[in-house]
Amino acid sequence: MPVTLDPARFTNLRIDPHDDGVWVVTLNRPHKRNALDIDTIEELVDFFSTAPRADVRAVVLAGAGDHFCAGLDLIEHHDADRSPADFMQVCLRWHEAFNKMEYGGVPVIAALQGAVVGGGLELASAAHIRVIDNSAYFALPEGQRGLFTGGGATIRVADLVGKARMIDMMLTGRVYQGQEAVELGLAQYRVDGSSFDKALELAQQAACNLPLTNFAICSAISHMQNMSALDAAYAEAVVAGVVNTQHDARARLAAFADKSAARVRPNK
Numbered sequence: 001m002p003v004t005l006d007p008a009r010f011t012n013l014r015i016d017p018h019d020d021g022v023w024v025v026t027l028n029r030p031h032k033r034n035a036l037d038i039d040t041i042e043e044l045v046d047f048f049s050t051a052p053r054a055d056v057r058a059v060v061l062a063g064a065g066d067h068f069c070a071g072l073d074l075i076e077h078h079d080a081d082r083s084p085a086d087f088m089q090v091c092l093r094w095h096e097a098f099n100k101m102e103y104g105g106v107p108v109i110a111a112l113q114g115a116v117v118g119g120g121l122e123l124a125s126a127a128h129i130r131v132i133d134n135s136a137y138f139a140l141p142e143g144q145r146g147l148f149t150g151g152g153a154t155i156r157v158a159d160l161v162g163k164a165r166m167i168d169m170m171l172t173g174r175v176y177q178g179q180e181a182v183e184l185g186l187a188q189y190r191v192d193g194s195s196f197d198k199a200l201e202l203a204q205q206a207a208c209n210l211p212l213t214n215f216a217i218c219s220a221i222s223h224m225q226n227m228s229a230l231d232a233a234y235a236e237a238v239v240a241g242v243v244n245t246q247h248d249a250r251a252r253l254a255a256f257a258d259k260s261a262a263r264v265r266p267n268k
């Protein structure tokens, strides 16, 4: 039974459902360069906790204005003068939001422009696909700010670029952008035009897959990465047992058999 996801209950996020099941989620504090304050994190928890049960077939995650996201709201953090215990709780809410994204089973395509820095990179790295335009750049300025990553970068960014590059980014403020960022794995697509348009196109493609198949792709693979090879192989067999025998797949298999389904061809 699908649950209701009412766009009107979000303030810091703009939520635009499309008829094809793609939902566009936009960080909507461009005057603050979409810095992540605690209210925005709570809205991300709300959206990504509910989306898997609300017939959301794919998400485009975008940022309003010239920058995707400037990371932790440094002004809120300064003014709150938090205790270690308080900030640990803040980080746990970030993890709740980003884990719901990565493990929720709904494809999330990030459309990136301008600064994708600090916590903004932690957010982007929880998406399943990242698309950059020519203005996008990645950095971890925590080192310069007297801070440390708290939103999962030690797991996800290290996973994307490797431990040594992440340490370099934090120690020296090194910035990656353009084709180099793609080659390192920070993004999978770079476009000369709008990263949003490309992300929407990819989300629409993903939304054509069966939801249970997407659930496995956007949940099981991440879980299996955390397992031993032996346990991952076992889990893969169990997931494939469920997904590959789903009723809705039969029509797609029949279309292959009767030659009406598209064949896999090389790019032109």
Ligand code: 1HE
Pocket: 031, 032, 033, 035, 036, 067, 069, 070, 071, 072, 073, 074, 075, 076, 091, 094, 115, 117, 118, 119, 120, 141, 142, 145, 147, 148, 149, 150, 151
């Ligand atoms: C902010 C933030 C923010 C901008 N928190 N308010 N992240 C950083 O270290 C990145 C900090 N931000 C920047 O380096 C720059 O702002 C940008 C490169 C992103 C954009 O530059 P620019 O010239 O377009 O904007 P600006 O003039 O610097 O900022 C415009 C406004 O946004 C200004 O507010 P205003 O009220 O004075 O107009 C800025 O204060 C505000 N703003 N970034 C709060 N981050 C879980 S741990 C995660 C740890 C981290 O993420 S550390 C990395 C933090």
